[in-house]
Amino acid sequence: MAHGRLANSGPASNSDSTATILHADLDAFYASVEQLLDPSLRDRPIAVGGGVVLAASYEARSFGVSAGMPGWRARQLCPGLTFVGGHFREYQRLGDEVIEILGAFTPVVERISIDEAFLDVAGAVHLFGPPATIAAAIRGRVRGEVGLPLSVGVARTKHLAKVASQVAKPDGIVVVPPGAEHAFLEHLPVGLLWGVGRVRQAQLAGAGIHTIGQLAAVDGSVLDNLVGKGAGGKLGALAGNIDPRRVEAPRAASSIGAQAALGRRQATTGLLHSTLGYLADRVAGRLRASGRAARTVTVRVRFPGLRSVTRSVTVRPAISETLTLTERAVELAGTALAQHRGEREITLLAVSVSNLVEPACQLELPLRSGASRARSKAAVGASRWLVDRSMDGVRAKFGRAAVGYATVVFSDMDRVPEAFRELAQHDPRSSE
DNA sequence: TCTGGGGTCCTAGGACCC
DNA sequence: TCTGGGGTCCTAGGACCC
Numbered sequence: 451m452a453h454g455r456l457a458n459s460g461p462a463s464n465s466d467s468t469a470t471i472l473h474a475d476l477d478a479f480y481a482s483v484e485q486l487l488d489p490s491l492r493d494r495p496i497a498v499g500g501g502v503v504l505a506a507s508y509e510a511r512s513f514g515v516s517a518g519m520p521g522w523r524a525r526q527l528c529p530g531l532t533f534v535g536g537h538f539r540e541y542q543r544l545g546d547e548v549i550e551i552l553g554a555f556t557p558v559v560e561r562i563s564i565d566e567a568f569l570d571v572a573g574a575v576h577l578f579g580p581p582a583t584i585a586a587a588i589r590g591r592v593r594g595e596v597g598l599p600l601s602v603g604v605a606r607t608k609h610l611a612k613v614a615s616q617v618a619k620p621d622g623i624v625v626v627p628p629g630a631e632h633a634f635l636e637h638l639p640v641g642l643l644w645g646v647g648r649v650r651q652a653q654l655a656g657a658g659i660h661t662i663g664q665l666a667a668v669d670g671s672v673l674d675n676l677v678g679k680g681a682g683g684k685l686g687a688l689a690g691n692i693d694p695r696r697v698e699a700p701r702a703a704s705s706i707g708a709q710a711a712l713g714r715r716q717a718t719t720g721l722l723h724s725t726l727g728y729l730a731d732r733v734a735g736r737l738r739a740s741g742r743a744a745r746t747v748t749v750r751v752r753f754p755g756l757r758s759v760t761r762s763v764t765v766r767p768a769i770s771e772t773l774t775l776t777e778r779a780v781e782l783a784g785t786a787l788a789q790h791r792g793e794r795e796i797t798l799l800a801v802s803v804s805n806l807v808e809p810a811c812q813l814e815l816p817l818r819s820g821a822s823r824a825r826s827k828a829a830v831g832a833s834r835w836l837v838d839r840s841m842d843g844v845r846a847k848f849g850r851a852a853v854g855y856a857t858v859v860f861s862d863m864d865r866v867p868e869a870f871r872e873l874a875q876h877d878p879r880s881s882e
Numbered sequence: 883t884c885t886g887g888g889g890t891c892c893t894a895g896g897a898c899c900c
Numbered sequence: 901t902c903t904g905g906g907g908t909c910c911t912a913g914g915a916c917c918c
Contacts, residue, residue, distance in 0.1 A: 479918095502885040517918090520885050563918045645891095647916050680892050681915080709887060746910085756884065762911060802889090866886075874887040874918090 469604050469628055470572040470581050471697065473611035474552060474588060476545070477599040477620045479565035480505035483541055484534045486597045496532045497524055504536065508620055538869035541565075544596055551591050555584055560697045564873065566615075568608050570697040582625045589623065606631070607693040613642050631691045636663035643688050650677050650685075665689040702740070707748075707802025708732040708871070710863050714754060714795045722783050722799070723776075727857040729801040730776040732871075737803060738842060743768035743810075744803030747775060749782035752798035753790070761786045768807045771834040772855065775803070 476482065480498040485491045485507060495510035497503045503524050506515040513528035525531055545564040552559050555578060558570040571584050578584045585602040592600040599621040603614025606628055617638070618624040626634045640662055641651045657676055659665050665673075666689035674682035687693055708729045715721055726749070737744060745768045752758035761782040769775055779801045787793070844853045850868070 499886080504886075518885075520883075522883065523885095565918080645916065649915060678893075678915095684892095703889075705889070707888065711886060748911095754884095758913095760912060764910060797885090800887090871887065875889085 468572070468575075468581070469606045469611075469626060470570055470575070471605055471608055471611045472569040472571060472581065472585055472588075473603045473605075473608065473615040474548075474567055474569065474585075475601050475603075475612075475615045475619070476548060476565040476592075477601055478505055478507055478511070479545070479598075480536065480541055481507040481510070482598050483537065483544055486544075487537060487540065488534075491532065491534065494532060495528050495530055496534055497521075498534055498536045500533055500535070536867075536870065538867060538873045542869075542873055544598065547596050548592050548598065548600065551595065552588060554591075555588060558697050560700065562700075568611065568697045582623065585623050585625070589621075607691070608695050608697065609644055609688055609693040610635075610691060612644060613638065616642050632663075632666075635666070635689070635691065636661065638662050640665050640689075643685065645681060645684055645688070650681065653677055662689050702806075704806060705802055705804035706733055706736050706740070706744075706806070707800060709750070709798060709800035710866070711798045712796060714797055716794065717751075717787055717796045722780060724857045725799045725863060726779040726783060726801060727776050727855060728863040729799065730779050731772050731854065731858045733801050733803055734770055734772040734775045734838065735842060735845075736875075737770045737806075738838060740806075742806045742808065743770040744775075745769075745805035745807060746803065747778045747782065748800075748802045748804065749779050749786065750798070750800035750802075751783055751786045751790075751796055752800075753793045754795055754797055756797075758798070759786050759790065764805060767810055767831075768805075769831070770809060770838075771831060772838050773834050774831060775801070 481496055484496060484498060485494075491507075493509060494507070495513060495515070496507045497510055497515060498505045499521065501521050503515060503517055503519045503521065505517055506519075506524070510524070510528055510531055513531070515524045515528050515531065521533065541564060548565075549559065549561055549567060552567055552569055556569050556571050556574040558573070559567050560569075561567040571578070571581050574584060575581065578587065581604045585604050589600050589602060592598055601615050601618040601621060602623050603611040603616070603618055603626070604623070605611040605614050605626040610626055610631060613635070614624040614626050639660060640646050640654050643662060643665075646654070653676055654660070654665065657668075659668060659676075665685065668676075668686075670682065670686050673686055676682065677685065710725055710729060712721070712725065745766065746762055746764045747769075748760055748762040750758055750760045763778060763782060765778065769778070783799065787796075841853050
């Protein structure tokens with residue numbers, strides 16, 4: 451690193467310009483947990499996953515193996531690679547333990563995924579010392595009590611703290627003292643900025659922009675033309691270190707979805723019904739558990755070659771009934787497929803709901819005389835909702851498999867471990 | 883032989899309203 | 901007769917994040 455590791459930020463002042471934002475990020479989390487659980491895997495190139503690499507140990511990364519890579523490609527790059535199945539419940543448990551340790555230093559913790567969180571330690575320096583000292587103490591406790599390597603970035607803003615923790619990896623601390631921000635960022639690659647992925651990195655590289663310093667020097671309108679207006683403004687602010695976001699409590703999710711990879715399959719009516727039924731069942735269940743209903747339903751159909759289309763519909767009243775969601779999803783998938791008749795096979799189906807609202811009172815059953823179509827529709831909705839609620843209750847006691855709609859119970863969609871689906875939801879509120 | 887599951891945010895065009 | 905401007909909502913797609 452051009453700027454090395456700034457292990458010391460000097461004595462902390464109590465002024466507003468002190469860097470008190472920490473970003474704590476577990477290193478190669480899934481892979482590190484596997485190496486923790488099975489000592490024979492330590493110091494060896496391993497990957498969690500199978501068809502796709504979910505996480506790679508640093509030993510594997512040195513061969514070029516990285517998360518998201520197809521399994522066959524990873525084996526090509528690293529012939530000695532060991533694949534491990536994945537202990538998803540352990541990931542959740544150990545991730546929670548780490549977050550608990552963070553909470554011992556400050557209540558201002560914003561968990562943003564299973565393995566990383568922001569902290570603002572402004573109110574904790576009197577108890578625990580300067581931020582750099584707190585960062586070191588956190589790392590020590592996580593290493594000692596949980597057994598996992600954690601990297602920490604310390605800076606004045608969240609975004610900068612996150613960049614710093616990436617620079618600190620593996621297993622390090624980087625402190626960016628106030629005033630040193632521009633020097634710190636100048637020679638770092640643009641890809642370290644939040645919001646710069648493969649595509650934008652390539653766009654920027656095409657314009658000769660490789661470092662954050664170069665990006666900060668670019669005129670705003672030029673940047674807008676390069677990567678689009680919204681992204682351009684954001685990137686400019688980030689590169690120029692104007693980033694006022696605070697550490698905050700997690701919000702409720704604004705969408706809920708589920709998907710299932712199918713391999714290559716003929717899009718038969720039977721496949722559509724069973725798969726969409728299964729997915730709608732998962733989504734609607736979580737929707738009801740959150741006490742909300744959805745106005746917008748979206749279905750995604752993916753074809754070979756990762757080409758995908760989405761179809762969505764916005765309805766009123768909002769829905770949370772499994773069968774109603776299934777019907778909308780089947781209709782949408784039908785529309786999408788009718789518009790892509792050339793496609794013989796599909797590789798994935800996804801159902802998601804958004805536009806989430808507080809449900810209207812579900813128990814008003816308009817069952818009096820002369821049921822109009824609207825009224826009978828409402829009655830169907832209400833009775834479906836009651837059936838769903840009683841199934842939710844049974845499942846809460848006896849597990850998902852205890853009861854369900856026939857197409858769902860008999861579908862073969864549980865190839866993906868339930869624990870992985872639960873983990874992927876990573877709803878930060880669930881582990882308070 | 884391009885793969886897993888779960889999300890967020892942004893854009894652009896069109897419908898529709900005043 | 902069809903011109904102005906502004907706003908909201910909806911749909912489809914895409915980049916990005918873990």
